[in-house]
Amino acid sequence: MHRRSFLRIAPAIALLSGCGKSPGKIRLALNWKPDPQFGGFYAAPYQAHGLDVEILPGGAGTPTIQMVGAGSAKFGVVSADEVAVARSQGNDVVALFAVFQNNPQGIMVHASRRLASLADLLKAGGTLALQRGLPYARLLEKQYGFDKVKIVPSPAGDISAFLADKNFAQQCFIMSEPLTARHQGADVQVFPVSDAGYNPYTTVLATSGESLRQNADRAKAMVAAVREGWRAYLDDPNPTNQRMNQLNPSMAPEVFAEVAEAQKPFIETDETRRNGLGSMSGERWKTLIVQLSELGDITRVPAPGDCYRAL
Amino acid sequence: MKRLRSVIPALIPLLVVTAAAELAVRNGLVKSYLVPAPSSVLRAMIDSRSELFGALLTTSASALVGFLLSTVAGIAIAVFLSSSRAIQRAFYPYAVFFQTVPIIAIAPLLVIWFGYGTRTVVASALIVSIFPVIANTLSGILSTEPALRDLFRLYRASTLVTLFKLRFPAALPQILTGLRVAAGLAVIGAIVGEFIGGQGLGSVVDVARTQQRVDKVFAAVLLASVLGLALFGLINLVSYVTLRRWHASEQ
Amino acid sequence: MDLEIAAGEFIAILGPSGCGKSTLLRMIARLAEPSGGRITIQPEEQFQTSFVFQDAHLLPWRTVLDNAALPLELMGVKQQARYATARTALQQVSLYEAEERYPAQLSGGMRMRASLARALVTKPRLLLLDEPFAALDEITRFRLDTQLRELWRTRGITVVFVTHSISEAAFLANRAVVLTKRGGGIKLDRRLDLPLERNDDLRMDPRLGHEMKVLLSAMEEE
Numbered sequence A: 001m002h003r004r005s006f007l008r009i010a011p012a013i014a015l016l017s018g019c020g021k022s023p024g025k026i027r028l029a030l031n032w033k034p035d036p037q038f039g040g041f042y043a044a045p046y047q048a049h050g051l052d053v054e055i056l057p058g059g060a061g062t063p064t065i066q067m068v069g070a071g072s073a074k075f076g077v078v079s080a081d082e083v084a085v086a087r088s089q090g091n092d093v094v095a096l097f098a099v100f101q102n103n104p105q106g107i108m109v110h111a112s113r114r115l116a117s118l119a120d121l122l123k124a125g126g127t128l129a130l131q132r133g134l135p136y137a138r139l140l141e142k143q144y145g146f147d148k149v150k151i152v153p154s155p156a157g158d159i160s161a162f163l164a165d166k167n168f169a170q171q172c173f174i175m176s177e178p179l180t181a182r183h184q185g186a187d188v189q190v191f192p193v194s195d196a197g198y199n200p201y202t203t204v205l206a207t208s209g210e211s212l213r214q215n216a217d218r219a220k221a222m223v224a225a226v227r228e229g230w231r232a233y234l235d236d237p238n239p240t241n242q243r244m245n246q247l248n249p250s251m252a253p254e255v256f257a258e259v260a261e262a263q264k265p266f267i268e269t270d271e272t273r274r275n276g277l278g279s280m281s282g283e284r285w286k287t288l289i290v291q292l293s294e295l296g297d298i299t300r301v302p303a304p305g306d307c308y309r310a311l
Numbered sequence B: 001m002k003r004l005r006s007v008i009p010a011l012i013p014l015l016v017v018t019a020a021a022e023l024a025v026r027n028g029l030v031k032s033y034l035v036p037a038p039s040s041v042l043r044a045m046i047d048s049r050s051e052l053f054g055a056l057l058t059t060s061a062s063a064l065v066g067f068l069l070s071t072v073a074g075i076a077i078a079v080f081l082s083s084s085r086a087i088q089r090a091f092y093p094y095a096v097f098f099q100t101v102p103i104i105a106i107a108p109l110l111v112i113w114f115g116y117g118t119r120t121v122v123a124s125a126l127i128v129s130i131f132p133v134i135a136n137t138l139s140g141i142l143s144t145e146p147a148l149r150d151l152f153r154l155y156r157a158s159t160l161v162t163l164f165k166l167r168f169p170a171a172l173p174q175i176l177t178g179l180r181v182a183a184g185l186a187v188i189g190a191i192v193g194e195f196i197g198g199q200g201l202g203s204v205v206d207v208a209r210t211q212q213r214v215d216k217v218f219a220a221v222l223l224a225s226v227l228g229l230a231l232f233g234l235i236n237l238v239s240y241v242t243l244r245r246w247h248a249s250e251q
Numbered sequence C: 001m002d003l004e005i006a007a008g009e010f011i012a013i014l015g016p017s018g019c020g021k022s023t024l025l026r027m028i029a030r031l032a033e034p035s036g037g038r039i040t041i042q043p044e045e046q047f048q049t050s051f052v053f054q055d056a057h058l059l060p061w062r063t064v065l066d067n068a069a070l071p072l073e074l075m076g077v078k079q080q081a082r083y084a085t086a087r088t089a090l091q092q093v094s095l096y097e098a099e100e101r102y103p104a105q106l107s108g109g110m111r112m113r114a115s116l117a118r119a120l121v122t123k124p125r126l127l128l129l130d131e132p133f134a135a136l137d138e139i140t141r142f143r144l145d146t147q148l149r150e151l152w153r154t155r156g157i158t159v160v161f162v163t164h165s166i167s168e169a170a171f172l173a174n175r176a177v178v179l180t181k182r183g184g185g186i187k188l189d190r191r192l193d194l195p196l197e198r199n200d201d202l203r204m205d206p207r208l209g210h211e212m213k214v215l216l217s218a219m220e221e222e
Helices: A010-017 A036-043 A064-070 A080-088 A118-124 A135-144 A160-164 A177-183 A209-214 A216-235 A238-247 A253-262 A270-275 A282-295 B002-026 B038-047 B049-082 B085-100 B103-114 B118-142 B146-154 B159-197 B200-210 B214-243 C021-028 C064-074 C079-092 C108-120 C138-155 C166-172 C200-204 C206-220
Strands: A026-029 A053-056 A075-078 A093-100 A105-110 A127-129 A150-152 A168-173 A188-192 A202-208 C010-014 C049-052 C126-130 C158-162 C175-179 C186-191
Touching: A026 A064, A036 A053, A036 A093, A036 A202, A036 A216, A036 A238, A036 A253, A064 A075, A064 A080, A064 A093, A064 A202, A075 A080, A075 A093, A080 A093, A080 A202, A080 A282, A093 A209, A093 A216, A105 A118, A105 A177, A118 A135, A135 A282, A160 A168, A160 A177, A160 B103, A168 A177, A177 A188, A177 A253, A202 A209, A202 A216, A209 A216, A238 A253, B002 B038, B038 B049, B038 B214, B049 B085, B049 B118, B049 B159, B049 B200, B049 B214, B085 B118, B103 B118, B103 B159, B118 B159, B146 B159, B146 C049, B159 B200, B159 B214, B159 C064, B200 B214, C010 C021, C010 C166, C021 C126, C021 C158, C049 C108, C064 C079, C064 C108, C079 C108, C108 C138, C138 C158, C138 C166, C138 C200, C166 C200, C166 C206, C175 C206, C186 C206, C200 C206
Parallel strands: A026 A053, A026 A075, A127 A150, A127 A168, C010 C158, C010 C175, C049 C126, C126 C158
Antiparallel strands: A075 A202, A093 A202, A105 A168, A105 A188, C175 C186
16 A cells, blocks of 8 residues: 556556557557547558558547657657657657648637637636646746636546536637537637647657667658548548547547548648648747747757658 | 664665666666656656645645545444345445446546536545445444344343444444555545546646656655555554554554 | 242253253343243343353453443443442452453453453342353362352352353352253253352362262263
């Protein structure tokens, strides 16, 4: 009865759980349950590129960045800010493919409150549910202050508290929770976090620097397969949606289809039409790194060029 | 002094493991983002001391209140269950429910009923820790020696008198055993409640985790362990004071 | 079985294991119900019965004094009065000095004496004892036998004493009843031909040996 470990100390456990699985299979660890944000990963023609890939669905708190760094998954889905912070701590993780070119995080509120912006919300009071540790949250706190709102933990996709209370606002994926809420009859307004100037790449495919050095060809093949998968998913999401819906029955099929449609502008932009799906720019990484170091999240500043690789 | 000396053997493995971990991380054998070096955990504790100790106080208060409610309610429920076989058969299975319900799953429900904040945390601590109190108290009450019960019957003592003057004192060692288990569970329950309800050490762990501050996570977890140990020690003290003159366990 | 016990008698009940002597005692104490027949005590009202078990069965969390005073406490007697009575009883069993001690600190013999004191505080008219000294060493047993006999003589109680020891039965009682092996029957019901005052010298007396022989043969036949 002397030491207690908690569920959240997952890194060490994830490392251990990596052993003993089928050899030869390349593991791709997702950071949430199968839903449209991973559509292209499920649609990707891995076999055609000579890859035997096993997709590991995740959930709240899946430590994908540690899993990739430790090698218990060869590839994982993370966000760009996670990569920068990890690198500054000596975790050699490299981004390869950015699904969401723009940050799909947002704060959703009840439209009846007649708020005009995030600044308004933070002055208006009520309850705001978000993950306080995330950089965007601390950016908001720094810019506007949290003294007028009651901050509570994000209910991770659960909108029951939002539906029950008009003065409840919560963190969301712009094309996900608000749609579900509208289906339940709520009149929802969404403020993108990128409005506050915070716009990292998200749903980013990453691997460890060591993997990359050991087998650059495999990484190349993976990126190519994923790119094709996202093309296929953007063109016709239905078959993949059905597959994912079976793995994750918590969202209704109609909502699956709606979300897949609503997320398109985040994935396919002018840049991607020029440079290919999933491409990233050094400028964006530089901006992100500056923001993070101003927030105090990174002490050893990584070089932007180290954070990602164009394959 | 004897008690202090008995603590030393327990400290040795702790010192060895801490030293080994420090060396392993410094030499790169273990990645620091997976397992933080003990020195970095210590630094995190010092750097964030006001935040951590404030959180510790919050969690302690919630865990303590949850534990006390658990004690009172648990003993009361056990007394109720002990009154007849029929009542036991009808209601005991539901008490077992407290043991098996996964608190992580029902914590969001608790938030809906009790709102964000201390009430949810206390409720969580109560739910997680009440069963051992019920089980051990009931067992203690029911296992009173038949001869002593005969003695009370001989002098025509009422059920209530027998309960308070015989069964209860006789059950005390077992009740205390149940409380020892419940103390640690109350801390766990409070922390889980805080993940969802947002305050105290649970919140520190949750936020630090999203910031990839493993050192801070470990620092908070360490403090939570200390809290659990402190509660456990408190029960042991109560046990010593109440049992020392007559029970084998404290001799 | 038909058994009549007169007031003031000291009866020893003997019999092989399993013959039901403990059960009989518990039925007299109204702790158990007879399956057939009746047990009547005359006069019924205000008839105090006390029971001494094979094990002292003291409440370990109470002092000797509180243990001795327990029956009075259960009957609602106020503390000052019951402590006074308890102290007297403890004095009679030579436990006066130990009143503040806890059962865990007492020897087996002392615990039994405390149990005896507890049985006496209600000033019982009927005292039932179920092999009370069986677990004690011989010297202590002899001492307690003598003490019990003295208490009986001075207080005029009726004593029913269950034992498996023939020598103890013969030493203590005026009347010995031997039960049949199967239970439910009386093998022997005998008035013992021994003096009223008994002390350790009696243990060497041939008269005691004679009575023991009678009892032994009754127990052996079957």
